[in-house]
Amino acid sequence: MMRERALVAVVDDDESVREALPDLVRELGHEAEAYSSAEDFLASSRIDQTRCLVLDIAMPGMTGLDLQRVLAARGKNIPIVFITAHGDETVRRHLKERGAVDCLVKPFSDTALQEAINEALNPK
Amino acid sequence: MKTEPIAIEIEHLQRRVAELAATNAQLMRQLADARRAEPRSLSRESFLGSMVESMPVPIGIMTPAGECEAVNRPVLDYTGKTLEELKHWTTGDVVHPDDRPMTVTAWSRALKSGQPYEIETRLRRADGTYRWHHVQTFPIRDTEGRIVRWCVLQTDIDDRKRAEEEVRNRDVLLESILESVAAPMSLWGTDGEPEATNQLLGSYFGKALTTLDEWQAVLHPAERNAALERWKRALVTGEAYNEEVLLRHVDGTYRWNDVRNFPMRGADGGVVRWVVVQLDIHDRKQAEEALAASERRLNLIINTIPAMAWSADIDGNVDFFNQHFLDYVGLPLERMRGSGWRDTVHPDDVDRLVAAWRAVMGERRTGGGEAEARLRRFDGTYRWFLMRVSPLTDGNAEVVRWYGVNTDIEDRKRAEDALRDTQSELAHLTRAMTMGQLTASIAHELNQPLAGIIANASTCLRMLGADPPNVTGAKETARRTIRDGNRASEVIARLRALFSKKHPAMEVVDLNAATQEIIALTLAELQRNGVTLRVDLDEELPLVSGDRVQLQQVVLNLILNAIEAMQGVADRRRELVISTGRDGSDHVRLAVKDVGVGVDAGAIEKLFHPFYTTKSSGMGIGLSVCRSIITTHQGRLWAEPNDGPGATFAFSIPCEAKFDADVDGLAPTASAPSMWEHP
Numbered sequence: 054m055m056r057e058r059a060l061v062a063v064v065d066d067d068e069s070v071r072e073a074l075p076d077l078v079r080e081l082g083h084e085a086e087a088y089s090s091a092e093d094f095l096a097s098s099r100i101d102q103t104r105c106l107v108l109d110i111a112m113p114g115m116t117g118l119d120l121q122r123v124l125a126a127r128g129k130n131i132p133i134v135f136i137t138a139h140g141d142e143t144v145r146r147h148l149k150e151r152g153a154v155d156c157l158v159k160p161f162s163d164t165a166l167q168e169a170i171n172e173a174l175n176p177k
Numbered sequence: 178m179k180t181e182p183i184a185i186e187i188e189h190l191q192r193r194v195a196e197l198a199a200t201n202a203q204l205m206r207q208l209a210d211a212r213r214a215e216p217r218s219l220s221r222e223s224f225l226g227s228m229v230e231s232m233p234v235p236i237g238i239m240t241p242a243g244e245c246e247a248v249n250r251p252v253l254d255y256t257g258k259t260l261e262e263l264k265h266w267t268t269g270d271v272v273h274p275d276d277r278p279m280t281v282t283a284w285s286r287a288l289k290s291g292q293p294y295e296i297e298t299r300l301r302r303a304d305g306t307y308r309w310h311h312v313q314t315f316p317i318r319d320t321e322g323r324i325v326r327w328c329v330l331q332t333d334i335d336d337r338k339r340a341e342e343e344v345r346n347r348d349v350l351l352e353s354i355l356e357s358v359a360a361p362m363s364l365w366g367t368d369g370e371p372e373a374t375n376q377l378l379g380s381y382f383g384k385a386l387t388t389l390d391e392w393q394a395v396l397h398p399a400e401r402n403a404a405l406e407r408w409k410r411a412l413v414t415g416e417a418y419n420e421e422v423l424l425r426h427v428d429g430t431y432r433w434n435d436v437r438n439f440p441m442r443g444a445d446g447g448v449v450r451w452v453v454v455q456l457d458i459h460d461r462k463q464a465e466e467a468l469a470a471s472e473r474r475l476n477l478i479i480n481t482i483p484a485m486a487w488s489a490d491i492d493g494n495v496d497f498f499n500q501h502f503l504d505y506v507g508l509p510l511e512r513m514r515g516s517g518w519r520d521t522v523h524p525d526d527v528d529r530l531v532a533a534w535r536a537v538m539g540e541r542r543t544g545g546g547e548a549e550a551r552l553r554r555f556d557g558t559y560r561w562f563l564m565r566v567s568p569l570t571d572g573n574a575e576v577v578r579w580y581g582v583n584t585d586i587e588d589r590k591r592a593e594d595a596l597r598d599t600q601s602e603l604a605h606l607t608r609a610m611t612m613g614q615l616t617a618s619i620a621h622e623l624n625q626p627l628a629g630i631i632a633n634a635s636t637c638l639r640m641l642g643a644d645p646p647n648v649t650g651a652k653e654t655a656r657r658t659i660r661d662g663n664r665a666s667e668v669i670a671r672l673r674a675l676f677s678k679k680h681p682a683m684e685v686v687d688l689n690a691a692t693q694e695i696i697a698l699t700l701a702e703l704q705r706n707g708v709t710l711r712v713d714l715d716e717e718l719p720l721v722s723g724d725r726v727q728l729q730q731v732v733l734n735l736i737l738n739a740i741e742a743m744q745g746v747a748d749r750r751r752e753l754v755i756s757t758g759r760d761g762s763d764h765v766r767l768a769v770k771d772v773g774v775g776v777d778a779g780a781i782e783k784l785f786h787p788f789y790t791t792k793s794s795g796m797g798i799g800l801s802v803c804r805s806i807i808t809t810h811q812g813r814l815w816a817e818p819n820d821g822p823g824a825t826f827a828f829s830i831p832c833e834a835k836f837d838a839d840v841d842g843l844a845p846t847a848s849a850p851s852m853w854e855h856p
Contacts, residue, residue, distance in 0.1 A: 069629030069661050076654060077632045080639040111621070111704055138624035139617045139705070159628035163635030 058084045059104035059174050064094050064120070065136065066112045070159075074107060074166075081167050083174075091115035095123065103131050105154075105173040107166075110137040121153070132173035136161070187344075190337035197332050200234060201313070204330075208317065237263070239314075239327035243288045252331070257303025273299035273307045284314070291316055291324055297338075300331065308335035358454060365451035369412050372450070381457075383427035397423035397431045408438070415440050415448045421462075424455070432459035485562070485583040487518075491576060493538040502583070507555025523551035523559050534566070541576045543568055549586070560587035600805055601681055607802045608730050611737065612676050621701040622668045629661035671698060674726060675733075681724040681809070685833055688721055688728065688765060689714045689757055695732045696755065699740075703753065706740050713756040719832035721765055723810045728830075731803045731814070735769040735826045738799065742773025742823065749822065760829040764812070768827035776824040781816050803828075 061083045063074045068089075075085035086103070088094040092115055094106075106124075110117040121133055135148050135156040145156040155169040207228060229236050235251040245264045256263065256271060266272060272280045276298040287294050293315035299307035311334045317326040351373070355362055361378035363371050363386070370389050379385045386392050396404050400422050411418055417439035423431040435456040440448040479486050480500035488497040494515050503510060506521045513521070522530055530550040537546035545567040551559040562583040568576040612619070637654040640647035671694055696712060703710050721728075736753070743751040752772055760766035776784065785804045800814075807814040812830030819825055 067625045067629075069626055069657070069664070070632070072657055073629045073632035073636065073654070073661075076650065077636040077639070080636050080643075111701075113704055113709070136628070138621035138628070138701070159624040160631040161628065162631065163639070166632075 058082065060084045060086060060099060060102045061105045061107060061170060062086045062088060062094060062097075062099070062103045063107045064088045064091060064112075064117070065107075065109035066090060067109070070109070070136070077163055077166065078107070078170070081163070081170060083170065091117065091120035091123075094120065100129060100131070105170055106131045106133045107170075108133050108135055110135055110140070110156075121151075125152075132176070134166075134169040134173055187337065187340055190334070190340065194332070194334075194337070197234065200232075201330060204232060208328075235331040237329035237331070239329060241288075241316075241324045241326065243284065243327075246326070255302055255331075256300070270301055273301070275299075280312075287314055287316075287327075297334065308333055309338040310334060360457075361455045363453045365453060367412065367448055367450070369408065378455075381427065381455075382425070395425045397425070399423075411438055411440075411451075415442075421458070426457075432457055433462045434458065485585075487581045487583070489538070489566075489579040489581070491538075491541075491578060493534060493579065505554055506552065521553045523553065526550035530564070537566060538579060541568070543570060543574060543576060545579075552583070560585055561590045562586060597681075600802075600809075604681075604727060604730060604802050604806060607734075607799055608676055611730070611733060611799070612672075615698070615702060615737075617705065618699065618702040619668075619672060621705070622698070623665055626661040626665040626668070630658050630665070633658040633661065668698075675729060681727055683722055684725060685720050686723050686725045686728060687718075688767060689716075689718050691725055691729050692732050692755065692757065692767065695729050695736065699733065699736050702737070702740060706744060706751065708740055708743060708751040708753050711752060711754045713754060715756075715758040717759075718757050718765055719759070721810075721830055722833045723830060724806075727806045728810070731806055731828060732767065732769070734799045734803050738826065739769050739771035739773065742771050742775075744773075746773060746822075759832075763831055764829045765832050766827055766829040768825050770819065770823065770825040772819075772821065772823035775818050775822060776816050778818055784816055785814070 061078045063071060063078065063085060065071050065074070065087075066089055071087040071089060075087045078085040083105075086097070086099060088097065090112055091108075094100070106120075108117040108120060115123075117133075117135055117137075124131060124133075132154045133152075134154050136159055137144065137156065138159045140156055140158045145158070148156040154173045157165055157169060229238055229247060229249045232249055233251065235255055236249050237245060237252055238247040240246050245260070245266065248260055248263055252263070253260070258269075258271065262269065263271060267277070267281050267284075280296060280298045283294055283296050293313070295311065295313045297309060297311055300310045300312075301307050311332040313330040313332070315328055315330075316324040317328055319325050351364065355364065355373060355375040358375065359377070361375065361381045363374040363378055366372050371386055371392065374385045374387075382395055384391075386395065393401055393405065404420065404422055407418060407420060417437070419435065419437050421433060421435055424434045424436075426432050435458045437454045437456075439452055441450040441452060443449045482499075483501065485502035485505060486497075486499040487495055487502055489495040495518055496514060498510060498513050498518070503513065506513065506518075508517075508521070511517075519527055519531065527550070530548050533546065533548040536542075545565065547563060547565040549561060549563050552562050553559050563586045564581060564583045566579050566581040569578040569580060571577050633654040637651045637658065640651040640654065675698070692714065693712075696710065700710070732755075736755070739753050743753070749772060754770040755768070756770070757765065757767045785800050804814045807828045807830060810830045812828055814826070814828040816824055816826045
């Protein structure tokens with residue numbers, strides 16, 4: 054069966070991440086779109102098609118957490134996988150409690166990303 | 178003085194007078210005999226005439242009326258006149274004009290009184306010279322007592338007269354010399370007894386000293402015997418001598434006198450008299466003793482002070498070293514004199530030191546000067562000294578001598594070195610602590626490229642594992658992997674440069690580039706704290722000379738402080754402005770401006786004290802270390818409140834070009850540019 058490719062959006066101010074992650078997401082079998090800031094994502098026309106958001110926490114201007122709040126306020130219930138360069142298990146637990154699918158601490162493995170996206174796309 | 182020939186002359190005259198007196202007596206006896214023989218055939222007149230004629234001394238016979246009746250040959254020979262001319266002696270030039278009135282008067286009086294008389298008068302000799310004569314005039318009476326004739330006996334006493342006058346003059350001369358000498362003075366006979374003293378001597382001792390015993394009485398008892406011995410010996414040897422003796426002044430005190438005893442010698446070289454002149458040197462001697470004592474004290478001080486003192490003549494030839502100096506170098510004065518001291522200066526310092534002294538002394542700098550150099554101790558070790566030299570100037574502010582003091586600063590130098598090491602250690606420690614603050618940022622800086630690397634590598638593997646493999650995509654992801662790996666490596670390199678280096682090193686630094694590196698390192702931290710950064714670097718900024726890492730440490734500290742100051746700010750944008758620019762013509766300035774809690778103008782300086790902190794955590798040592806780093810760079814670091822919210826921390830350091838210009842400008846002469854530099 055040819056499953057429809059889900060759109061996964063990557064929002065990160067770091068260029069390396071913006072280049073690397075979409076390719077990996079595509080290799081995992083999904084469609085990928087990269088945004089350099091939360092504002093760019095909010096301005097995009099594909100929010101409603103986005104099935105999963107891979108979101109950096111610390112960004113200049115609007116942070117990842119800010120975006121989460123805005124989306125919730127707008128009733129956009131997009132599953133979010135946070136990524137951060139300075140997180141730990143406490144942060145991860147805290148974020149999951151607040152509705153995030155997961156929080157991946159950079160650098161993370163492809164399987165960790167795969168599992169998180171799969172969980173986002175196929176909630177239990 | 179020719180006292181002795183005169184004395185001989187006098188003696189001769191006395192003998193001659195005695196002879197004449199004897200002759201005279203004989204004449205008288207003959208006259209008496211003649212009177213008794215009157216009845217004899219020879220007439221009285223002819224007898225008298227022949228007798229007078231036969232006398233070998235000048236004799237004249239006068240009538241009772243006062244007329245010159247006869248003179249003998251000696252009279253005619255002496256005067257060169259005829260009897261007729263001599264009869265008019267009262268008006269002619271026979272008698273000296275000055276003596277004539279007195280002579281005539283005496284003669285007139287005798288004629289009236291009939292009494293004999295004697296006068297001294299000058300009589301003209303045939304050659305026109307007047308000579309002193311002793312003239313005895315006495316009457317010759319007959320048996321009835323009537324005066325029948327006057328007899329005039331003339332004795333030439335001119336030589337005696339002159340001798341007497343000379344003696345008299347000499348006595349006056351001696352006396353006037355005695356009185357004209359402005360010091361107590363006395364004349365002594367060869368018998369060792371005083372002959373005469375002047376008035377000054379009388380007033381000095383309160384009385385004229387007329388005997389040797391009186392002299393001994395004014396000598397200090399302790400010196401009496403020795404002084405007497407010296408006097409007796411001099412009387413024997415006839416040699417002049419000086420002595421310093423204590424003599425009792427009229428006020429009863431003993432005072433030092435410089436007594437000079439010297440002999441006066443006669444024509445034959447024999448001592449005829451001693452002259453003794455005494456000079457009261459008591460005050461001078463006391464002043465000399467006080468001076469000597471003062472000099473001894475000064476010497477004691479100079480040789481005792483715990484410093485090395487020296488002194489040089491106006492041309493810089495060092496001619497004095499105090500004992501400490503000589504003890505230190507372990508060399509005798511002779512080896513150190515002139516320029517011998519140069520051998521004790523460290524070979525690396527000697528040229529510089531000599532040039533420094535030449536500049537100071539050659540230009541006669543009234544301000545003196547100083548230099549630092551190492552001097553070799555007696556045991557061969559070298560120690561650092563600070564050498565200061567000051568001029569001694571005369572009334573016209575002209576340099577007449579140089580005085581120098583060397584202070585051992587070896588310990589200070591070592592302390593300075595130790596302090597420098599400690600400062601480096603502290604700076605390093607502070608950097609390490611700063612790194613702790615930056616851990617999250619550093620992790621972020623590294624984790625970003627690592628995230629990219631792992632994602633790219635995973636993608637690459639997946640692309641290659643696909644069927645068919647996506648080689649093009651794999652190549653691209655591999656390329657990115659390498660790029661991110663390099664990026665991570667750069668971060669590590671920067672961190673290593675910043676945190677591993679301990680010892681400061683001066684180099685030419687592009688402050689803008691150095692600042693950019695620090696900004697890169699703190700971007701994550703800024704981001705994490707929601708701080709917006711504005712960078713305003715002057716592209717024309719001159720290079721500076723300094724320690725790159727330490728300067729970066731200062732910038733890093735200022736940025737982290739600014740971030741911290743803005744942590745509580747919620748009502749405005751947290752903006753940080755980092756700017757560089759010129760500060761005047763020869764300095765560059767870097768400022769870090771925040772909009773944080775600001776600084777209290779009154780407490781600004783406290784910010785730079787070690788261990789002063791407004792933070793609840795951390796040691797607050799950062800700003801103090803920053804300031805010491807900037808001070809080492811001959812710059813200054815300060816803080817000031819902004820017009821709006823927040824504060825600005827800035828530093829200013831000399832730019833590199835200025836530094837060079839400065840060295841040239843400060844150099845006293847082209848040949849010795851490093852003269853006043855601390856080695």
